[in-house]
Amino acid sequence: MRGPGGLILDPFLDYGFMRRALVGCLAVSLAAPPLGVFLMLRRMSLTADVLGHGILPGIAAGFLLAGLSVPAMAVGGLLAGLVVALGAGALSRATGGREDAALAALYLCALALGVALVAMGGGTAELTQLLFGSALGVDDAALLLMAATATLSLGVLAFAWRPLVLECFDPSFAQAVGARGGAWHMVFLALVVLNLLAAFQALGTLMGVGLMMLPAVAARHWSREVGGMVYAAVALAAGASFGGLLLSFHADVPSGPAVVLVAGLLWAGSLLFGPVEGVTARLRRRHLAG
Amino acid sequence: MKAAAAPVLVENLTVCHERRPAVHHLSGQFTPGSLTAIVGPNGAGKTTLLRALAGLHKPQQGRIRAAERVALLPQASALDRGFPIGCLDAVMLGLWRQTGPFRAVAPAGRAQAEAALQAVGLRGFQRRPVGSLSAGQFQRVLFARLLVQDAPVILLDEPFNALDARTAAEMLALVKTWHGEGRTVVAVLHDLDLVERDFPQTLLLARDPIGWGPTAEVLTAANRLRARQMAEGWADEAADCVDRAA
Numbered sequence: 001m002r003g004p005g006g007l008i009l010d011p012f013l014d015y016g017f018m019r020r021a022l023v024g025c026l027a028v029s030l031a032a033p034p035l036g037v038f039l040m041l042r043r044m045s046l047t048a049d050v051l052g053h054g055i056l057p058g059i060a061a062g063f064l065l066a067g068l069s070v071p072a073m074a075v076g077g078l079l080a081g082l083v084v085a086l087g088a089g090a091l092s093r094a095t096g097g098r099e100d101a102a103l104a105a106l107y108l109c110a111l112a113l114g115v116a117l118v119a120m121g122g123g124t125a126e127l128t129q130l131l132f133g134s135a136l137g138v139d140d141a142a143l144l145l146m147a148a149t150a151t152l153s154l155g156v157l158a159f160a161w162r163p164l165v166l167e168c169f170d171p172s173f174a175q176a177v178g179a180r181g182g183a184w185h186m187v188f189l190a191l192v193v194l195n196l197l198a199a200f201q202a203l204g205t206l207m208g209v210g211l212m213m214l215p216a217v218a219a220r221h222w223s224r225e226v227g228g229m230v231y232a233a234v235a236l237a238a239g240a241s242f243g244g245l246l247l248s249f250h251a252d253v254p255s256g257p258a259v260v261l262v263a264g265l266l267w268a269g270s271l272l273f274g275p276v277e278g279v280t281a282r283l284r285r286r287h288l289a290g
Numbered sequence: 291m292k293a294a295a296a297p298v299l300v301e302n303l304t305v306c307h308e309r310r311p312a313v314h315h316l317s318g319q320f321t322p323g324s325l326t327a328i329v330g331p332n333g334a335g336k337t338t339l340l341r342a343l344a345g346l347h348k349p350q351q352g353r354i355r356a357a358e359r360v361a362l363l364p365q366a367s368a369l370d371r372g373f374p375i376g377c378l379d380a381v382m383l384g385l386w387r388q389t390g391p392f393r394a395v396a397p398a399g400r401a402q403a404e405a406a407l408q409a410v411g412l413r414g415f416q417r418r419p420v421g422s423l424s425a426g427q428f429q430r431v432l433f434a435r436l437l438v439q440d441a442p443v444i445l446l447d448e449p450f451n452a453l454d455a456r457t458a459a460e461m462l463a464l465v466k467t468w469h470g471e472g473r474t475v476v477a478v479l480h481d482l483d484l485v486e487r488d489f490p491q492t493l494l495l496a497r498d499p500i501g502w503g504p505t506a507e508v509l510t511a512a513n514r515l516r517a518r519q520m521a522e523g524w525a526d527e528a529a530d531c532v533d534r535a536a
Contacts (some may be wrong), residue, residue, distance in 0.1 A: 169383070173435075223374070224374050
């Protein structure tokens with residue numbers, strides 16, 4: 001295909017690995033951003049970062065034992081992520097909710113340990129792929145993991161919607177009516193870990209959290225209701241996946257940073273032009289008021 | 291109408307908050323249909339006692355026996371007021387007992403929630419996000435949720451705090467309606483004039499109970515002085531118990 005349309009469609013028409021990466025990223029875009037919306041509403045954006053880094057040592061251990069095998073790395077990452085999720089919860093309880101400093105310490109250690117482990121077992125190429133993702137890394141096993149995670153996450157979200165909303169909005173009330181907020185919260189954190197894990201082949205452990213959080217933060221500027229925010233976040237993430245993979249292809253940069261950069265652009269655009277507390281919307285209102 | 295049939299009994303109750311004993315050795319009962327104010331100095335354990343009555347804190351010692359369903363109005367400051375939820379959805383959360391986590395809200399429940407919004411003076415606010423409400427309007431939404439919960443025992447934590455005079459008066463009228471319907475109502479309050487005027491029963495708490503009974507007998511000058519003196523002794527107290535959130 002010729003012209004600008006070719007620049008946009010040819011990479012996906014000509015290369016199977018680009019199609020796989022796109023399908024995988026769209027699957028992640030369906031499930032991760034809604035979780036990001038709830039993380040943001042609970043003021044747990046930092047926790048997402050911690051979990052994103054927390055899975056790295058596990059993935060690295062899997063890599064050391066079995067090389068670039070998706071099942072081995074996924075199992076390692078899942079175990080490490082669940083341990084970090086439980087640890088972060090315990091830190092939160094021990095510090096009475098003032099856990100941010102301890103969490104920052106935790107994720108620095110996890111990152112250092114992960115990078116050291118990968119460096120022991122491989123070279124710079126593997127390290128780059130694990131940290132920043134690679135469209136080429138999305139094989140059948142990775143695609144299955146992404147699709148299965150998206151299916152499971154959407155199913156659980158549909159069921160747990162009301163308890164999750166209630167637990168965010170009014171935790172005392174949730175406890176008083178016996179909504180088992182704590183149990184739902186653990187299920188929710190497990191889903192976050194699973195989604196970060198699903199994203200890491202395409203986007204890397206450092207960047208996977210970007211596709212979860214940036215569209216969620218941007219979605220704040222598009223709707224005043226949780227439901228609307230979730231739809232907006234999914235749409236923004238899908239756009240970022242598509243645009244980011246193209247950027248990665250044409251500019252020859254790893255797919256993770258490319259997708260997250262586009263998500264960042266969409267966030268900046270939302271901040272400027274979004275109808276809900278966007279900069280221009282606010283200026284216009286002031287102009288009308290003044 | 292849900293009149294209370296059984297008292298809420300408190301037996302030798304000790305509850306901790308942030309590893310300090312917040313309520314000591316409290317015994318007594320909220321009789322069915324009574325309207326009681328809990329008053330006392332800051333840090334006297336009023337909120338902790340209320341949360342324990344609602345089942346949110348486990349007693350360190352002693353026990354609470356509430357045979358009937360209890361509804362709690364938390365302090366407005368404990369909620370995320372910027373949360374992106376519409377007023378009607380927020381009120382319908384009060385139907386939790388019928389819906390549980392999964393079931394849809396029945397048309398009757400929806401009508402009930404709409405009627406409750408109307409009863410608290412928020413007709414037409416169904417779709418408004420709670421983030422856009424004033425403090426008074428937000429408190430009205432929480433009262434509407436209480437209406438929908440329709441519980442025989444109602445616990446209110448500083449229900450009139452930071453409200454404009456008109457909202458405070460209207461919410462107080464609702465509280466009196468509940469009292470008239472025979473529900474047991476317990477409210478943590480600061481405004482002693484309000485308590486003397488509108489609350490027949492009072493529990494004066496300074497971690498230890500100072501007095502519990504008819505308001506005029508409890509809010510004597512001698513009792514108030516004793517509560518203040520006890521509060522002055524708390525500053526240098528050692529932590530000697532474990533916080534056990536339920």
